[in-house]
Amino acid sequence: xxxxxxxxxxEKGERIQKALARMGxxxxxxIERLIGENKIRINGQPAKLGDHVKAGDKVNIGNRRAVISxxxxxxxxxxxxxxEGEICTQKDEQGRKTVFESxxxxxxxxWISVGRLDINSSGLLLFTNYxxxxxxxxxxxxxxxxxxxxxxxxxxxxxxxxxxxKGVELEDGFSKFDTITDSGGQGANHWYHVTLKEGKNRExxxxxxxxxxxxxxxxxxxxxxxxLPRTLKVGRKVxxxxxxxxxxxxxxxxxxxxxxxxxxxxxxxxxxxTSIKQHLYGNQSQPKSTGSRNKAGLRKKPKSVxxxxxxx
Numbered sequence: 001x002x003x004x005x006x007x008x009x010x011e012k013g014e015r016i017q018k019a020l021a022r023m024g025x026x027x028x029x030x031i032e033r034l035i036g037e038n039k040i041r042i043n044g045q046p047a048k049l050g051d052h053v054k055a056g057d058k059v060n061i062g063n064r065r066a067v068i069s070x071x072x073x074x075x076x077x078x079x080x081x082x083x084e085g086e087i088c089t090q091k092d093e094q095g096r097k098t099v100f101e102s103x104x105x106x107x108x109x110x111w112i113s114v115g116r117l118d119i120n121s122s123g124l125l126l127f128t129n130y131x132x133x134x135x136x137x138x139x140x141x142x143x144x145x146x147x148x149x150x151x152x153x154x155x156x157x158x159x160x161x162x163x164x165x166k167g168v169e170l171e172d173g174f175s176k177f178d179t180i181t182d183s184g185g186q187g188a189n190h191w192y193h194v195t196l197k198e199g200k201n202r203e204x205x206x207x208x209x210x211x212x213x214x215x216x217x218x219x220x221x222x223x224x225x226x227x228l229p230r231t232l233k234v235g236r237k238v239x240x241x242x243x244x245x246x247x248x249x250x251x252x253x254x255x256x257x258x259x260x261x262x263x264x265x266x267x268x269x270x271x272x273x274t275s276i277k278q279h280l281y282g283n284q285s286q287p288k289s290t291g292s293r294n295k296a297g298l299r300k301k302p303k304s305v306x307x308x309x310x311x312x
Contacts (some may be wrong), residue, residue, distance in 0.1 A: 013054045018036070021080055022131045025061055032049060038060065045060055055070040072129050076239060076245070077127070078245075079125075079237065080125045080127060081123065081228060083235050086098060086102060088113055088118075103237050109126070111129060112127065112130075114138060115138055117220060121220045122220075123220035124223055126226065133254060136252055140198060145222075146196060146197070146220060150193070150217070150218055150219075150220065151185065152208055152214065154192065164177045164210075170206055175198065176207070178197060179195045180192055224251055226240075226248065
């Protein structure tokens with residue numbers, strides 16, 4: 001049996017690490033590492049650095065399978081105001097509601113969640129259909145700032161604040177808050193706004209717990225330069241405009257793919273032409289009539305089988 005052909009550099013295609021990063025399967029560096037460990041196969045054959053892929057090629061990434069898709073028609077970004085009780089996975093074995101069920105599906109692609117919020121946390125959650133943007137927003141080397149509003153239960157001493165700003169050793173490494181702002185409150189429950197540049201699992205809660213303080217409410221209010229809109233109700237989503245998406249690319253220092261501008265222009269022109277035609281001519285498709293009409297425009301009453309028989 002002949003081996004399936006993997007396109008060489010001189011044929012049209014996209015480098016495997018770029019294609020998989022765009023589709024949200026990891027950063028380019030991570031994909032290159034997996035290729036070096038022989039964990040990626042293209043059409044059944046081991047992938048090599050420099051291999052190109054086309055739309056329709058089948059790729060195995062460890063235990064995962066993917067079919068290479070073409071470039072997205074439009075780079076999209078959603079802000080979703082996650083409620084407590086939803087989980088940030090595609091499916092849940094326990095039947096709990098997921099954030100992907102709430103935001104709905106996307107045509108010609110898939111939504112990629114930018115980071116996660118645990119089931120008891122709420123607030124700003126980002127989704128995009130452009131994998132490279134998602135990876136850039138989540139990768140530790142990008143040092144993207146997150147801000148949380150935290151209600152804590154317990155006494156927060158000056159020493160506790162100093163420890164959290166200086167850093168503490170957690171079970172999975174060193175962590176700290178970059179800023180802690182007192183936001184007021186009454187009694188044992190007090191609000192703080194905190195910022196940090198990492199996204200470890202339940203990191204905000206664990207940092208406070210290291211100082212014997214319990215978090216009773218946690219809401220993410222900002223990610224990078226995107227703040228949770230005050231008018232966005234819990235459980236609702238809003239999509240960024242093209243200018244806002246470009247601003248996000250600029251903020252995180254990610255090059256904007258110029259080819260997207262041409263594609264967006266084509267889509268806008270097509271939509272504009274369709275709108276003009278509908279305005280000038282309306283919807284010209286009329287339902288087909290069954291049966292003939294008389295001079296007054298009224299439908300003639302069909303003759304019965306009995307009347308036809310009498311004539312004969």
